[in-house]
Every structure is written in structure tokens, then in C-alpha cells.
Amino acid sequence: MRGLTEQELESWESDGFVVVPGFADAARCAALWDRMVEISRNAEGGGDVGDAQVVLEPVPDPAATLPEEKVGKVFRLHHEPGPYADLAHDPRLGGLLGDLLGDDVDCFLSQFIFKNRGALGQPWHQDAWYFRMEPGDQVGAWLAVTEATLDNGPLWVLPGSHREPVHDVEADRRPGAQLGYVEITDHDTGDGVPVLLNAGDLLLFHANLMHRSTDNATDAPRAAMVLHFGAAGTHDPALDPDPVVLAGFLRSLGLAVDEPLTPAIEAAVRSNVRNRWVPVRRAGQPFTGAEGNGS
Numbered sequence: 507m508r509g510l511t512e513q514e515l516e517s518w519e520s521d522g523f524v525v526v527p528g529f530a531d532a533a534r535c536a537a538l539w540d541r542m543v544e545i546s547r548n549a550e551g552g553g554d555v556g557d558a559q560v561v562l563e564p565v566p567d568p569a570a571t572l573p574e575e576k577v578g579k580v581f582r583l584h585h586e587p588g589p590y591a592d593l594a595h596d597p598r599l600g601g602l603l604g605d606l607l608g609d610d611v612d613c614f615l616s617q618f619i620f621k622n623r624g625a626l627g628q629p630w631h632q633d634a635w636y637f638r639m640e641p642g643d644q645v646g647a648w649l650a651v652t653e654a655t656l657d658n659g660p661l662w663v664l665p666g667s668h669r670e671p672v673h674d675v676e677a678d679r680r681p682g683a684q685l686g687y688v689e690i691t692d693h694d695t696g697d698g699v700p701v702l703l704n705a706g707d708l709l710l711f712h713a714n715l716m717h718r719s720t721d722n723a724t725d726a727p728r729a730a731m732v733l734h735f736g737a738a739g740t741h742d743p744a745l746d747p748d749p750v751v752l753a754g755f756l757r758s759l760g761l762a763v764d765e766p767l768t769p770a771i772e773a774a775v776r777s778n779v780r781n782r783w784v785p786v787r788r789a790g791q792p793f794t795g796a797e798g799n800g801s
């Protein structure tokens with residue numbers, strides 16, 4: 507279980523991200539891809555997708571025919587047995603995360619991103635804007651399932667911006683943008699750099715790091731598996747049992763909700779929440795049990 511090298515820790519401190527080349531082999535990338543194709547086809551055919559939440563591209567490529575060519579992102583994957591849970595529990599990943607988050611780490615969010623031909627990228631944002639957790643130092647793990655090139659819509663990061671507070675945002679109003687996309691417009695992102703990766707390379711990044719992705723201008727998908735991790739015991743407002751806290755969280759995201767929340771809205775929000783806290787590391791060792799902190 508290797509941790510981060512001194513050099514990697516230094517670049518984490520100064521830049522807010524680190525790239526681990528060759529983290530996953532071709533067989534693991536194929537397993538992540540194949541299961542996602544199966545989930546996409548089951549979703550279109552009315553089959554079983556477990557707890558996965560499949561989000562279609564708002565404006566799919568007109569030439570898209572296969573179910574997986576119409577899917578944008580799929581959430582809620584890491585808490586059910588399969589290749590996504592295997593990745594979340596990988597002791598090598600736990601070793602890297604231990605240096606950033608300590609001995610007790612949970613995975614709370616997962617998404618597979620197809621970024622099919624013509625799909626729009628996501629504007630400059632900080633993941634911490636969406637999370638609103640306490641403490642607020644979560645770590646994203648972005649695994650390139652296919653290569654990420656300048657043309658197919660790689661992630662771009664703004665080195666050092668992890669030291670910024672959480673910035674205000676504006677809604678992304680581009681036709682074809684995914685619901686919930688927002689954009690930071692009050693900060694200069696001109697020094698952003700693309701993170702060009704081979705399939706199997708892993709990017710770890712701080713939740714406050716400003717990042718975006720560009721559009722996929724190629725004919726092939728640019729796929730990535732993204733997991734988010736936090737220290738065990740983190741307060742997650744999206745799961746807070748108190749409806750007043752939940753309402754405050756929703757309002758902080760710019761949603762106009764009644765105070766108090768109506769039971770129907772509260773039930774709808776709670777059934778759609780994407781976060782599932784699953785321990786992956788305890789007392790500095792890999793953890794394979796099932797229950798999370800659920801806070």
C-alpha cells in the first residue's frame with residue numbers, strides 16, 4: 507500500500523492535485539466500462555440497474571443509437587458489489603488517500619462519465635460548492651477509463667486554487683448542459699492547465715480546486731470514473747435528518763424551497779440524494795465492511 511511520495515505531497519500542497527500514472531490496468535478499465543454498458547442497456551430496456559442513477563445527455567448526439575451513447579453520467583455505484591466498489595476499496599487507493607485524509611476514510615459519491623461524442627464539458631467549478639460538508643477537505647479521484655486528450659474534453663485544473671474559499675457561481679444556461687452545472691465567474695481562470703491522461707492514470711484533487719472540462723470534439727467517448735472521499739465522521743448536509751438543515755443546504759445551492767420543506771419535496775430530495783457513505787479505510791487499514799457514517 508504505497509502512500510504519496512514526498513514530491514507528490516509537495517505538489518498536492520502547492521497545486522491541490524496530483525497525477526498517479528498507470529494506477530489501473532487495461533483489465534480494470536475494461537471492467538469499469540463493460541459494467542457501465544450493461545447498466546446503460548438495462549436502464550433503456552427497463553432492466554435492473556440496482557441503486558444506480560442514470561442521467562441521460564440532455565441533447566444526445568443525433569447519430570447516437572446504442573443506449574450507452576445517450577447516457578451522460580451514472581451515479582451511486584460504489585456501494586454495491588462490482589468493479590466500482592472494488593475500485594473504491596482498492597488498498598493502493600486507500601494508501602494514497604490516507605496521506606490526505608487520515609486513517610479513517612469513507613467514499614461518499616461515485617459517478618461514471620461517458621462524455622460521448624459532442625457532449626458538453628462542465629464549466630469552472632469547485633466540488634466543495636456542491637458538497638457544503640464540514641470539514642470541507644474532500645478528495646476527488648478521477649480515473650481515466652479512456653485516454654483524456656486535448657480534443658476529447660479532458661479535465662482542466664487551476665493550480666493553487668484549492669486555497670480559495672468556496673466561490674459564488676452562476677447557473678450554466680447553455681442548451682445541452684447537464685442540470686445542476688454552475689460556473690465560477692468571479693475568479694481569473696486564465697492559468698488553468700489541461701490534465702492529459704492515458705487510460706488508467708489517476709488524478710487526485712482537492713474539493714476546493716477550481717476545475718472544468720471541455721467539450722468532446724472527437725468521435726469516441728472520453729470516459730472517466732470519479733469517486734469522492736472524505737474523512738469518516740464528516741457532516742454531510744444532504745443526509746442530515748433535520749429538514750431545516752436540509753432546506754438550508756438546498757437554498758445554499760440556489761434552490762427556492764419553502765420553509766418548512768413540504769413533505770413531498772423532502773421525500774423527493776431524500777430519495778434522489780446521491781451520497782452513500784461507505785468506509786474504505788479504518789485505523790490506517792483497508793476496510794471492507796458495509797456501513798457508513800450516514801451523518
Ligand SMILES: O=C(O)CCC(=O)C(=O)O
Pocket residue numbers: 619621627628633659660661717718719720730732
Ligand atoms: O469529467 C468531466 O468531464 C467533469 C468532471 C467534473 O468536473 C467533476 O466531476 O467535478
